[in-house]
Amino acid sequence: MSGQGAKIxxxxxxxxxxxxxxxxxxxxxxEAGEFFSIIGPSGSGKTTLLGVTAGYVPPTSGQIxxxxxxxxxxxxxxxxxxxxxxxxxxxxxMTVAENIGFPLRMRKTPRAEIAxxxxxxxxxVQLEExxxxxxxxxxxGQQQRIALARAAVYDPxxxxxxxxxxxxxxxxREAMQDEVKQFQTVLGSTVLYVTHDQAEAAAMSDRIAxxxxxxxxxxxxxxxxxxxxxxxFVASFLGEANIFDIESVTPHASxxxxxxxxxxxxxxxxxxxxxxxxxxxxxxxxxxxxxRPEHDNVLEGKVVDATxxxxxxxxxxxxxxxxxxxxxxxxxxxxxxxxxxATVFASWxxxxxxxxxxx
Amino acid sequence: MTSRDPAMRQATxxxxxxxxxxxxILSLPVIFLAVFFIWPLAGVILRSFGGDEGIFFQYLTVxxxxxxxxxxxxxxxxxxxxxxxxxxxxxxVAALVARLQGSWLQLAFALILVPFWTSxxxxxxxxxxxxxxxxxxxxxxxxxxxxxxxxxxxxxNIGVHIGMVHxxxxxxxxxxxxxxxxxxxxxxxxxxxxxxxxxRAFWHVYLPLSxxxxxxxxxxxxxxxxxxxxxxxxxxxxxxxxxxxxxEQQVTITVNWELASALASxxxxxxxxxxxxxxxxxxxxxGGGVLD
Amino acid sequence: xxxxxxxxxxxxFIVAFTVAVLIYLIMPTFVIVPMSFSSKSYLSFPPPGWxxxxxxxxxxxxxxPQAFWNSIKIGVPVALLSTTLxxxxxLGVVRGRFFGARPMSAIVIAPLMLPQIILAIGLYPIMxxxxxxxxxxxxxxxxxxICIPLVFITVAASLKNYHPAYEYAAMTLGAGWWSTFWHxxxxxxxxxxxxxxxxAFTFSFDELIIAxxxxxxxxxxxxxxxxxxxxxxxxxxxxxxxxxxxxxxFILFGAVALLQRRLSKASKS
Numbered sequence: 001m002s003g004q005g006a007k008i009x010x011x012x013x014x015x016x017x018x019x020x021x022x023x024x025x026x027x028x029x030x031e032a033g034e035f036f037s038i039i040g041p042s043g044s045g046k047t048t049l050l051g052v053t054a055g056y057v058p059p060t061s062g063q064i065x066x067x068x069x070x071x072x073x074x075x076x077x078x079x080x081x082x083x084x085x086x087x088x089x090x091x092x093x094m095t096v097a098e099n100i101g102f103p104l105r106m107r108k109t110p111r112a113e114i115a116x117x118x119x120x121x122x123x124x125v126q127l128e129e130x131x132x133x134x135x136x137x138x139x140x141g142q143q144q145r146i147a148l149a150r151a152a153v154y155d156p157x158x159x160x161x162x163x164x165x166x167x168x169x170x171x172x173r174e175a176m177q178d179e180v181k182q183f184q185t186v187l188g189s190t191v192l193y194v195t196h197d198q199a200e201a202a203a204m205s206d207r208i209a210x211x212x213x214x215x216x217x218x219x220x221x222x223x224x225x226x227x228x229x230x231x232x233f234v235a236s237f238l239g240e241a242n243i244f245d246i247e248s249v250t251p252h253a254s255x256x257x258x259x260x261x262x263x264x265x266x267x268x269x270x271x272x273x274x275x276x277x278x279x280x281x282x283x284x285x286x287x288x289x290x291x292r293p294e295h296d297n298v299l300e301g302k303v304v305d306a307t308x309x310x311x312x313x314x315x316x317x318x319x320x321x322x323x324x325x326x327x328x329x330x331x332x333x334x335x336x337x338x339x340x341x342a343t344v345f346a347s348w349x350x351x352x353x354x355x356x357x358x359x
Numbered sequence: 360m361t362s363r364d365p366a367m368r369q370a371t372x373x374x375x376x377x378x379x380x381x382x383x384i385l386s387l388p389v390i391f392l393a394v395f396f397i398w399p400l401a402g403v404i405l406r407s408f409g410g411d412e413g414i415f416f417q418y419l420t421v422x423x424x425x426x427x428x429x430x431x432x433x434x435x436x437x438x439x440x441x442x443x444x445x446x447x448x449x450x451x452v453a454a455l456v457a458r459l460q461g462s463w464l465q466l467a468f469a470l471i472l473v474p475f476w477t478s479x480x481x482x483x484x485x486x487x488x489x490x491x492x493x494x495x496x497x498x499x500x501x502x503x504x505x506x507x508x509x510x511x512x513x514x515x516n517i518g519v520h521i522g523m524v525h526x527x528x529x530x531x532x533x534x535x536x537x538x539x540x541x542x543x544x545x546x547x548x549x550x551x552x553x554x555x556x557x558x559r560a561f562w563h564v565y566l567p568l569s570x571x572x573x574x575x576x577x578x579x580x581x582x583x584x585x586x587x588x589x590x591x592x593x594x595x596x597x598x599x600x601x602x603x604x605x606x607e608q609q610v611t612i613t614v615n616w617e618l619a620s621a622l623a624s625x626x627x628x629x630x631x632x633x634x635x636x637x638x639x640x641x642x643x644x645x646g647g648g649v650l651d
Numbered sequence: 652x653x654x655x656x657x658x659x660x661x662x663x664f665i666v667a668f669t670v671a672v673l674i675y676l677i678m679p680t681f682v683i684v685p686m687s688f689s690s691k692s693y694l695s696f697p698p699p700g701w702x703x704x705x706x707x708x709x710x711x712x713x714x715x716p717q718a719f720w721n722s723i724k725i726g727v728p729v730a731l732l733s734t735t736l737x738x739x740x741x742l743g744v745v746r747g748r749f750f751g752a753r754p755m756s757a758i759v760i761a762p763l764m765l766p767q768i769i770l771a772i773g774l775y776p777i778m779x780x781x782x783x784x785x786x787x788x789x790x791x792x793x794x795x796x797i798c799i800p801l802v803f804i805t806v807a808a809s810l811k812n813y814h815p816a817y818e819y820a821a822m823t824l825g826a827g828w829w830s831t832f833w834h835x836x837x838x839x840x841x842x843x844x845x846x847x848x849x850x851a852f853t854f855s856f857d858e859l860i861i862a863x864x865x866x867x868x869x870x871x872x873x874x875x876x877x878x879x880x881x882x883x884x885x886x887x888x889x890x891x892x893x894x895x896x897x898x899x900x901f902i903l904f905g906a907v908a909l910l911q912r913r914l915s916k917a918s919k920s
Contacts, residue, residue: 385743399773586766
């Protein structure tokens with residue numbers, strides 16, 4: 001029961017509903033055994049991609065090649081793909097054991113073998129004692145684990161997960177992230193995980209694809225996407241971002257000098273043209289101080305508000321009318337806090353001035 | 360191989376899709392209804408233009424003869440009266456029943472559904488028994504000295520109306536009760552707190568909120584009443600005839616299929632128009648329409 | 652008079668009115684029951700004496716038992732046929748969601764909204780052409796047309812009660828069309844299907860107009876026999892037959908009420 005994950009290649013796959021292009025021609029390769037997440041706002045095409053992969057949404061064009069075999073045109077019941085649905089879709093009239101045994105029954109597996117494999121799966125998700133319960137008698141987290149077990153019991157080529165944790169409350173969701181990840185590691189399966197929660201995706205995935213308006217905007221490791229967003233959409237969808245619109249870019253000794261709409265001059269380590277670009281600065285990259293520091297970029301402003309949340313301090317600083325930036329630092333014991341209305345200096349390194357597409 | 364590859368295009372032409380499967384599933388009932396529902400209706404309409412006397416002869420006959428016009432007029436009049444009576448009777452009853460809880464609600468529902476499950480022939484028969492010259496009602500009225508001679512209930516307007524309201528009342532009560540149960544009682548309380556007296560609160564809050572139920576009930580009762588056959592045939596008189604009874608007589612007694620078909624086509628078109636209008640209105644009102 | 656006291660008066664009036672209307676709804680039907688046990692041949696209330704003679708006369712005559720069995724012989728196939736077709740129609744329209752699903756459901760529901768006399772005079776020539784006028788298949792088909800919407804409405808409501816993800820899930824797990832229907836869809840809509848079937852049987856058992864046109868003296872149903880007798884003379888035999896029909900209707904009504912209660916309990920848990 002391990003290491004049998006398949007490699008999936010999407011070649012120009014697309015889906016059109018009448019005049020609406022739900023999925024623009026998309027090409028993508030997911031490696032065997034990879035935990036791959038797709039994130040994006042609702043309507044970005046991520047659920048369509050999932051439906052096309054599972055087989056219940058017929059694509060308009062393109063191919064899906066799983067371990068060298070094009071599965072487009074095959075019905076879902078011939079694809080041998082496992083899927084965990086948003087609300088689990090556990091059959092309410094069957095017991096937990098019958099639910100998990102269902103795919104094996106459909107494959108005409110001998111009774112004794114079904115019993116044995118169901119037992120093994122229940123042991124893996126640690127719910128052996130629930131075998132004869134109905135799904136309605138289980139908690140949300142338990143249903144989630146049963147859904148995982150049911151989708152994996154027949155050693156499918158890959159596991160699809162459609163926002164599987166969205167129905168759980170926040171604390172349980174974080175605990176389940178680790179369980180899902182561990183489950184995948186044990187089975188060695190390829191996972192395509194769809195969510196709108198970027199933190200969830202970042203916590204589990206090897207790679208993430210960000211979708212918007214029916215196409216993939218960027219693919220990369222969670223760290224890649226956060227530290228090197230290619231577009232304004234990626235920068236603001238993944239975590240917080242301070243965005244500055246650009247007026248002009250001129251070459252500079254250590255990269256380029258950027259003039260923003262609000263009249264600031266920012267030093268950037270990269271060189272670039274200002275065509276269709278903007279500047280992104282992460283809140284963590286910004287430092288605040290009471291006196292003017294010696295730094296690549298220093299801007300003077302006034303604290304608009306300060307919030308203390310578990311683990312971090314978050315300030316909003318007004319640099320100019322209509323220009324407020326966010327700053328965040330870990331809240332260490334005894335840290336000095338600025339009052340609202342205090343004059344502060346926001347500063348960051350030239351390397352932290354990121355140039356991204358202004359899509 | 361790209362998506363423009365001819366082999367690929369051919370493959371995508373036969374792509375499995377759930378919609379295609381459901382289309383196949385739907386074809387069986389659709390064929391059945393096409394043969395045994397659409398074809399008969401088309402036959403009725405076609406036959407109404409048949410006969411040796413010319414295409415529109417039957418329709419001209421219907422609209423030129425007073426006796427047929429009278430039947431059309433009487434049918435509309437009875438359907439309207441029955442609808443209004445049902446609405447006036449059902450509205451306060453539904454308002455009360457909708458506020459009942461637990462076993463009282465179940466009892467009221469059972470009492471409303473019992474006639475729903477009783478054959479129309481049987482219920483009309485019951486009224487015949489009650490309405491006879493020496494029937495229960497006349498006996499009671501005579502015994503209490505209210506009247507000196509037995510009253511005539513049958514073969515006139517009174518019998519038809521009492522019998523039809525009796526049969527149509529559940530069709531008005533059920534949509535009204537469901538509409539009333541959807542009204543949050545806090546609206547009325549809010550109106551009271553805001554200083555509206557009960558009559559104004561009713562007029563400005565309760566009545567508008569109950570309109571989806573009213574329009575559903577009115578449409579259901581009116582459309583069904585237009586085509587009513589059993590009750591007017593048994594309780595009605597020869598002078599006042601409803602359309603469905605006339606159609607049946609034209610077929611079984613006069614054996615004039617063309618005229619019967621013309622009358623049936625008129626009934627069909629009126630009913631279909633009302634059905635479509637009602638569906639549009641109820642969909643716009645957000646009630647989802649009868650079809651959703 | 653204050654608002655309060657006039658409000659109370661109004662409330663008493665509405666309660667009294669409601670009770671009166673509910674009595675009006677059910678009383679007439681039950682007047683028939685005691686009359687069927689009358690010892691005399693004329694109808695008076697209360698009956699002057701009690702006897703079972705009308706039930707005896709009814710069973711001794713050949714036409715009443717024959718009509719009763721005809722009604723069953725027609726009602727059962729109507730229930731089976733319309734349950735099958737109505738369920739297929741509901742599945743196709745609700746789950747298919749393809750272009751034209753809405754006009755399709757309008758056509759499926761239409762037979763219930765149209766006056767039955769129109770369908771009756773439309774079906775008769777077609778049945779006559781196929782030699783089915785007066786036969787069992789003829790009237791079964793006629794009733795099935797009107798019963799399909801009854802099943803369609805109850806089954807469509809059950810289907811809308813849950814998300815199609817259950818069916819997609821079954822399919823990704825390896826179930827084909829038939830397995831998906833049999834193991835997942837049918838168990839989820841079972842109550843709707845059974846209630847629809849019972850409604851269809853009851854409708855066929857009570858229906859008159861189609862039966863008037865499409866049955867012969869050999870295949871005539873109980874409502875048609877009652878109708879023919881009613882137009883001649885009103886005797887307590889009719890009351891006896893009617894009481895029998897009422898019993899059957901109420902048994903079916905009770906069955907549906909129980910099923911629906913079980914369903915609402917199941918959906919609560």
